[in-house]
Amino acid sequence: MSAESLILFFIVGAFLVGIALLFSSFIPPTSTNPQKAEAYECGIPTEGITWLQFNVGYYLFAIIFLVFDVETVFIFPWAVMMKSMGMTAFIEIVIFFFVLGVGLLYAWKKGALKWE
Secondary structure, three states, rough: OOHHHHHHHHHHHHHHHHHHHHHHOOEEEEEOOHHHHHHOOOOOOOOOOOOOOOOOOHHHHHHHHHHHHHHHHHHHHHHHHHHHHOOOHHHHHHHHHHHHHHHHHHHHHHHOOOOO
């Protein structure tokens, strides 16, 4: 791929994103109904303060889940190609598991996996 085509690719991509953002600012309907600004959850009217601060541990747990969920996306193609790639693929996956293990150990030591 030449430099000119790569530059053209980025220009066209930026143009399309700009058009989509501009188009989406004109299309949505607007409403001045005060009910639109109320908090809504599961059809139950809210009582008291609706803006609560949640424990950051829930978000950390979700991010850790996503990391290990994405890990499985990489393991399946590796398992299919392992035999044809040989020892190189094995060494790469050992390094991959080591990095994930270090991340899991770090999260465990920080207490991100505790539900308190």
